[in-house]
Amino acid sequence: MAATILHGVGATTALSSINYNNSRRSLPERKRTSLVIQCDGSLSSGLNISNNRGAKLSTNAVATKQENVTASTTSKPGLRHELLLFEALREGLEEEMERDPHVCVMGEDVGHYGGSYKVTKGLADKYGDLRVLDTPIAENSFTGMGIGAAMTGLRPIVEGMNMGFLLLAFNQISNNCGMLHYTSGGQFKIPIVIRGPGGVGRQLGAEHSQRLESYFQSIPGIQMVACSTPYNAKGLMKAAIRSDNPVILFEHVLLYNLKERIPDEEYVLSLEEAEMVRPGKHVTVLTYSRMRYHVMQAAKTLVNKGYDPEVIDIRSLKPFDLHTIGNSVKKTHHVLIVEECMRTGGIGASLTASINEHFHDYLDAPIVCLSSQDVPTPYAGALEEWTVVQPAQIVAAVEQLCQ
């Protein structure tokens, strides 16, 4: 899963002129301008978003150093540096901690140990034990503690070592985190970020391979986002920290070692927007997190077979970016949802209902939703592979959909 992915964004330079600056620039030297990047690659400097759709995007599914990627037209010269996804998360976290003294981290083994996936490595040495707090194994209460601290104005980031452990904190997340802003009539805001890895893939067994998106999605008052590349991981982390609403950031165990070149410049992505990965015209494929890569792999096969899939990484799991999705449906009239969530009551199920409700007239065929099987994840490797959607299944589904 260590493919290098490049997808063009408005603020990139053409590949030929990139200086491969592999050494990371330290924080103070970077420029401090902030921009909001729209999903279609255009830069927004304020209010007129809808007109900036001129930037072209990379049409290749996977790019390596050898391939020439057609870069976008409006390019701002900027240096980029290469890093892994967990380092991108750490960079975003560190920049926000630097910027605002109210930002603090709490979780199991985030401090001295550096985080079980190294996302918080080095932060405790830099910011101290109180700001990067090692908690005992008590998810319910340290999540509650984070929420209480957020009520006073601190901006904690609570890390669940594995998403599955956050089930213990469900009471706090649902009853306090989601509801306090409403039941207090707006007196308290809860600017908390709850993040952690979930997902299937390392033969971790049933309890450690859970996907909790579907359980959390009905909680009113929270926002959910899923990151999938180092670029959007850093952008979404920063946006989540700056947001005054509680945000749950879903990461994936298999994606932590993805490598990508991201801009040196500071950037924040929008929490409610979906990302256009590959524009096309035959079918809209909606996906998020790890399934994005399975979809892109299937897309290569499909392109060879003559199909032109439009791939959208929905990123925002709550609320859905029906604006981007709707525009795509109006163009292609076929929808395929590929997700790693469970079939029953998953994100795909809600998305299907939502699209059917709003864009029924634009659909030429019923929406197909490929999700994981409704089974606890088995340990055996081959069985585990078959609980999630594989590229071959995606190809078959598209072929059937577009008949």
Added chain:
Amino acid sequence: MAQLTRRSLRLLRPTSAARLLTTTASTAPISIETSLPFTGHNIDPPSRTVETSPHELLTFYRDMALMRRMEIAADSLYKAKLIRGFCHLYDGQEAVAIGMEAAITRKDCIITAYRDHCLYLGRGGTLLEAFAELMGRSGGCSKGKGGSMHFYKKENGFYGGHGIVGAQIPLGCGLAFAQKYSKDENVTFTMYGDGAANQGQLFEALNMAALWNLPAILVCENNHYGMGTAEWRAAKSPSYFKRGDYVPGLKVDGMDALAVKQACKFAKEHALKNGPIILEMDTYRYHGHSMSDPGSTYRTRDEISGIRQERDPVERIRKLLLAHDLATEKEMKDTEKEVRKEVDEAIAKAKEIPAPDTSELFTNVYVKDFGLEAFGPDRKELRTVLP
């Protein structure tokens, strides 16, 4: 002999938060012994002698009478179906709220569960806001969207108001954590009941508070019944102040406002230096657990009336005032009449406030930040402005 003017007794007025109005009641200190000694666990209990003043005693009397009247009025409103849902009444336990307020400042935080009407009042909430919230009107403290169990007053350090038993305890530790983080020398009083004392989150939170020396004071309001279950039927060890083990504890007579004041003052000093402490307030509620509970199926009426005769907090202050010649019977009756009138006026005004507008259904779900115009699937365009 202190002359009592009307002004001297007004302490819960909506506009003035000042507790020490210039008054003709003297503030000369008098020492009074608490009714029972404190019992300590892993700590030396404070002395039984409490410093107070005529002024303070008079305000105690008035405030408690106000709280008592408010709860009884809420009882009638509930029976008249103007208050719906759950309504948990605090009468009998007023001494805890009053004594605590006397020992701390508004910068300290209080967080409690659902029996929060009187604590809200003690923290500077007005009768009007309380009744409006109870009746679901837009002038309520949470705009009518919270209800009986969700009273909050952020600017005065009252963090609610929580419906799930025990869930407020980790929140309270979070408040204490934030106080330690910003180093502002304040404490948090996290209140819970004898029913919640058996929750795991309490012990998890205690462990963390003790580990990091958070200025958290955990107050167990032991009214001896967790809804219908007596404490000896729910807990192997009903000495809740000892359950902290490594965390020191103090058992306090929760029906004696002066004892509560002494204990809270002592606890605040302790928490700022040495970390968490548990206070167990031995108190009693006259009403049932909530308005849907008659309160007599699991305890005898004799027990309730016995406590009312022997330990009632308002009676105790009344006897003190009479014993020290600080007020006459007539003056106290006048105070009660005044208080009754105030409550009735507030209810009448609250009844006139309209219910929240239908558009309020969708407000305050999210904080509108980044200048976002709309959330949700019907969004036609997106506008964002970075801060």
